[in-house]
Amino acid sequence: MDPSLKIVIVDESPVRAAILADxxxxxxxxxxxxxxxxxxxxxxxxxxxxxxVLIDLENPSRDVLEQMFQVSRAVKRPIAMFVDQSxxxxxxASVDAGVSAYIVDGLKKxxxxxxxxLCISRFNAFARLQAELESTKTALEERKVIDRAKGxxxxxxxxxxxxxxxxxxxxxxxxxxxxxxxxxxxLTASELLK
Amino acid sequence: MSPREPLRIGxxxxxxxxxxxxxxxxxxxxxxxIEIELIREVSWSNVRDKLNxxxxxxxxxxxxxxxxxxxxxxxxxxxxxxxxxLGVNGNAITxxxxxxxxxxxxxxxxxxxxxxxxxxxxxxxxxxxxxxxEPLTFGMTFPFSSHNYSLRFWMAAGGLNPDxxxxxxxxxxxxxxxxxxxGQVDAFCVGGPWNSVAVDLRLGVILHLGxxxxxxxxxxLLAVRERWARDNAEVLQRLTRAHxxxxxxxxxxxxxxxxxxxxxxxxxxxxDVEIIERVLAGRIKVSADGRIRASDRYLLMGRNGSAxxxxxxxxxxxxxMVRWGxxxxxxxxxxxxxxxxxxxxxxxxxxxxxxxATDAPADGVGAVAGPAFDPNDIGGYLxxxxxxxxxxx
Numbered sequence: 113m114d115p116s117l118k119i120v121i122v123d124e125s126p127v128r129a130a131i132l133a134d135x136x137x138x139x140x141x142x143x144x145x146x147x148x149x150x151x152x153x154x155x156x157x158x159x160x161x162x163x164x165v166l167i168d169l170e171n172p173s174r175d176v177l178e179q180m181f182q183v184s185r186a187v188k189r190p191i192a193m194f195v196d197q198s199x200x201x202x203x204x205a206s207v208d209a210g211v212s213a214y215i216v217d218g219l220k221k222x223x224x225x226x227x228x229x230l231c232i233s234r235f236n237a238f239a240r241l242q243a244e245l246e247s248t249k250t251a252l253e254e255r256k257v258i259d260r261a262k263g264x265x266x267x268x269x270x271x272x273x274x275x276x277x278x279x280x281x282x283x284x285x286x287x288x289x290x291x292x293x294x295x296x297x298x299l300t301a302s303e304l305l306k
Numbered sequence: 307m308s309p310r311e312p313l314r315i316g317x318x319x320x321x322x323x324x325x326x327x328x329x330x331x332x333x334x335x336x337x338x339x340i341e342i343e344l345i346r347e348v349s350w351s352n353v354r355d356k357l358n359x360x361x362x363x364x365x366x367x368x369x370x371x372x373x374x375x376x377x378x379x380x381x382x383x384x385x386x387x388x389x390x391x392l393g394v395n396g397n398a399i400t401x402x403x404x405x406x407x408x409x410x411x412x413x414x415x416x417x418x419x420x421x422x423x424x425x426x427x428x429x430x431x432x433x434x435x436x437x438x439x440e441p442l443t444f445g446m447t448f449p450f451s452s453h454n455y456s457l458r459f460w461m462a463a464g465g466l467n468p469d470x471x472x473x474x475x476x477x478x479x480x481x482x483x484x485x486x487x488x489g490q491v492d493a494f495c496v497g498g499p500w501n502s503v504a505v506d507l508r509l510g511v512i513l514h515l516g517x518x519x520x521x522x523x524x525x526x527l528l529a530v531r532e533r534w535a536r537d538n539a540e541v542l543q544r545l546t547r548a549h550x551x552x553x554x555x556x557x558x559x560x561x562x563x564x565x566x567x568x569x570x571x572x573x574x575x576x577x578d579v580e581i582i583e584r585v586l587a588g589r590i591k592v593s594a595d596g597r598i599r600a601s602d603r604y605l606l607m608g609r610n611g612s613a614x615x616x617x618x619x620x621x622x623x624x625x626x627m628v629r630w631g632x633x634x635x636x637x638x639x640x641x642x643x644x645x646x647x648x649x650x651x652x653x654x655x656x657x658x659x660x661x662x663a664t665d666a667p668a669d670g671v672g673a674v675a676g677p678a679f680d681p682n683d684i685g686g687y688l689x690x691x692x693x694x695x696x697x698x699x
Contacts, residue, residue, distance in 0.1 A: 151490060154475065172348040172478035178380065179449055179476040203382070204359045212351070 118143040119227070120162040122153070124171055128238045132166070135234045136227070154179060164224065165214040166231055169207065177214055202228060209235040254292035261295035264302050312341040313545060316353045317366035319346060319575040320479060321498035321585045322393030322526045324565060325607055326366050329545075329552035331568050337551070338544040346573065349478060350448045357529060358384040363538075364545065366392055367529040370450035370623045373643045376532075379633055380449065385642075387535050388527035389546045389651035390553075391619075394612040396525050396605035397453055397516035398501040398590065399460070401493035402486055405430070405442070406511040420519050420674045424464025431471050445477040445485055445494035452516070452525055453495040455626040460519050462693060463675035468630075486510050497525070498585035498605065499577045505591050506581065512592035517603035521672030524619040527647075535651070546655035553608025562586050610664045615647035618670040621681035629688050640684065 119141055123129035126148070133144045147156055150173040157165060157180075167174050202225075206212060209232040215224050258280070265276040280298070284291045315330070317323040329335050330342035347353045350368055354375055357365040372386045373379075401409065410417055412433075413426040431442060446453040458468040468474060477485055477494065483504045485491045494500075495516070504510035516523065528549055535542050556565050562583055570579040584590060588604040591597070606612035624643035627633035653659075669678040677690035 151485075151488070169352055170348060172481065174349040174351045175448055175478055176476045178351050203355065207355050207359060207361065212355075 115140045115142050117141060117164060117223075117227075118160065118162040119145070119164045119166065120157060120160055121146045122150070122165065122167040122171060122173065122177075124148075124150075125168065125238075128168065128235070131238055132231060132234045135230050139226070139230055141227075150176075153177075163216045164227060167212050167214070168235075169210045169212055174212060180214065205232050209233075210239070211235045254290075254295075257292055257299060258295040261298040264298055268302075312343040313363040313541070314343050314345060314361065315364045315366070316345050316347045316356055316362040318348075318350065318353060318479065319577075320366075320526075321569065321575065321582060322396050322605065322607065323366045323575070324556045324569055324586070325392050325549050325553045325613075326528065327569055327574050328556050328565060329548045331571075331574075332552065332555065332564075334548040334552040334555070335545070338548040340541060340544045340548065342548075344574075350451075354381070357386070357531065358382065360531070360534075363534060364528060364530045367527050368448055368451050369524045369527050369619070370452065370455070370627070371448065372527050372529045372646050373620060373623055373627070374450040374632075376646050377633060377639055377642055379627065385532040385646075386529045387532045387646055387648050387651070388529050388615050389535070389542060389648050389655060390528045390549050390613050391524050391615045391647075392526040392528055392549075392553075392607065392613075394522060394524050394606040395515075395517045395520075395603055396497050396585075397456060397495055398498075398512050399457065399493060399495045399514045399516075400482075400486070400501045400504050400510040401513045402489075402509070403511055405492045406513060409513070417513070418518075420460050420514050421463055423513060424460050424466070424675075426464075427461065428464040428466050428471075431466060435471075441471065441473050442492045443473040443475055443490070445475055445482050445491040445496070447479055447496055448476060449632070450627070452523055452623075453497075455623070455630070456516050456519050456523070457495045458626075458630055459673065459675075460514070462691065467693070483507065483509060499575065499581045502581045502584060502591060503577065505594060508594040511594075512590060512599070515590065515599065515601055515604050517601055519674050521603050522619075522666050522670060523622070524616070524647075527615065535648075542651065543655040546652060550608070550613060550652075550656055550659070553613050556586070556607050557609040559587075611666075614649050614652045616649065616670065617644040617647045618681050620644045620647045621684065622671050622679055625679070625681075625684045625687060628684065629691070629693065635685060635688075 121129050129146045136144045153173050153176050211231045213228050262276045280294050284294045330344050335342045353365050356362045376385045408430045409426045412429040415422040417423040461468045479496050479500050482494045482496050482500050487509050566579045566583040569575045569582050589600045592599050620643045628635045671679045680687050
């Protein structure tokens with residue numbers, strides 16, 4: 113491990129970039145810089161002159177980084193992607209996680225390996241977090257739909273809240289569907305019957 | 307793989323993804339008993355990587371990227387092959403109105419001729435240099451792209467050294483127009499619909515269609531891993547046939563509105579249907595005052611035998627890689643590049659179709675300047691250019 117490595121993060125998601133930067137700092141890397149603005153990306157990267165560049169795969173500017181491979185007068189030193197021919201497993205893992213890494217040519221692979229591993233696990237953690245958030249949001253939406261359907265049933269059939277819910281639950285069990293789906297059908301039907 | 311499993315195909319939102327999009331969305335794949343799941347991508351690097359590691363079964367891919375991947379240039383080496391070409395030509399060079407005026411003022415003739423405009427550009431560059439101004443910046447889509455090679459070819463024809471006299475920068479196609487607007491670039495070379503978008507917003511003038519510079523240049527391939535092609539020969543045949551049928555549909559003028567509507571969908575290209583229709587028709591509005599250029603060479607997606615991959619085109623692209631220092635010159639690499647283009651697979655899938663290119667130029671490429679291309683003597687061809695830069699550098 114080499115704390116003096118300069119690491120640039122190009123990520124449009126501020127939350128994910130923060131999670132990643134924290135992870136890298138916890139691991140002892142002191143020079144972690146995030147680039148938010150992708151205009152003139154190459155010039156920004158050259159002026160920072162990093163050893164490692166990390167970029168999320170949803171970022172269209174990834175193609176801009178590919179230009180760093182091309183030897184031209186603008187390039188101070190060529191940068192190569194970390195993964196080489198023997199590393200298809202790493203490339204697979206990083207693409208799956210949604211992150212890509214570019215390193216300055218000449219850095220030893222072993223020195224970078226755990227940076228990439230850390231990124232992959234942080235990216236995966238972020239994806240899990242998002243999935244959880246998404247499912248919480250869905251649960252909330254479903255709750256709202258069920259409440260509205262309950263209200264419709266109570267009014268139409270003159271039921272108590274418990275009875276209305278029990279009715280939906282019974283239908284759901286009989287039809288082998290989720291209560292939220294039954295509730296949605298009730299909302300749709302009541303819209304149509306208006 | 308069973309034909310029932312959907313094939314995952316990656317694409318970039320560009321008009322020349324039309325054949326793949328139509329194959330998937332208009333029932334041509336289904337007619338061949340296969341299902342296609344299209345995945346829109348944001349970068350060519352992603353398309354390449356996901357194809358290479360097997361997340362995609364096939365891809366809408368820049369032809370030079372398929373060659374670079376097969377040769378191990380700039381990245382890990384994964385041999386790719388193409389049973390079909392998705393598009394020939396289709397790019398354009400758009401310049402800012404200011405640069406257009408400068409070029410027009412410096413021209414010694416009609417700037418519709420790329421040799422004249424290139425010489426004029428060289429004068430503009432010279433004047434800027436004398437005044438100590440920043441070099442002109444040109445956007446293109448990828449280091450291994452026909453856009454990069456077209457720009458370089460054009461500039462070199464005017465006596466410029468593209469590595470020294472101007473700045474060439476990679477930009478994702480959807481960012482091109484913004485970059486022209488905020489002055490990050492002075493010009494760009496990109497495929498449809500982005501040139502037309504710039505013209506409609508009065509931000510740019512189309513100086514040349516790509517076909518003004520090279521009348522026959524392969525652009526995108528339907529690319530698969532060589533290994534996958536061997537393991538899934540039957541599925542690949544179905545996929546190739548579905549694409550050929552889709553290409554015939556795309557090229558039929560009567561279907562243009564329907565094709566444009568399919569492409570304009572938000573999860574496909576997501577651009578105004580009217581702009582896409584202009585691109586498909588080869589009727590390109592080149593400036594905000596409404597001047598139209600019509601060209602039957604602007605973009606070919608199957609007609610005149612353009613769907614059949616031609617190894618001569620691979621040799622041409624490899625020659626550009628050598629010319630601009632991306633690849634060393636060797637007979638082995640040339641053979642490997644040619645092997646990416648597989649007319650034999652095209653013919654096997656489409657038994658009986660006579661698909662030789664019908665209106666190709668004499669040397670297969672039809673460049674506006676320089677010696678005729680000779681795929682059997684690339685060294686001699688490149689020496690004929692007398693470039694200021696040293697080869698293989």
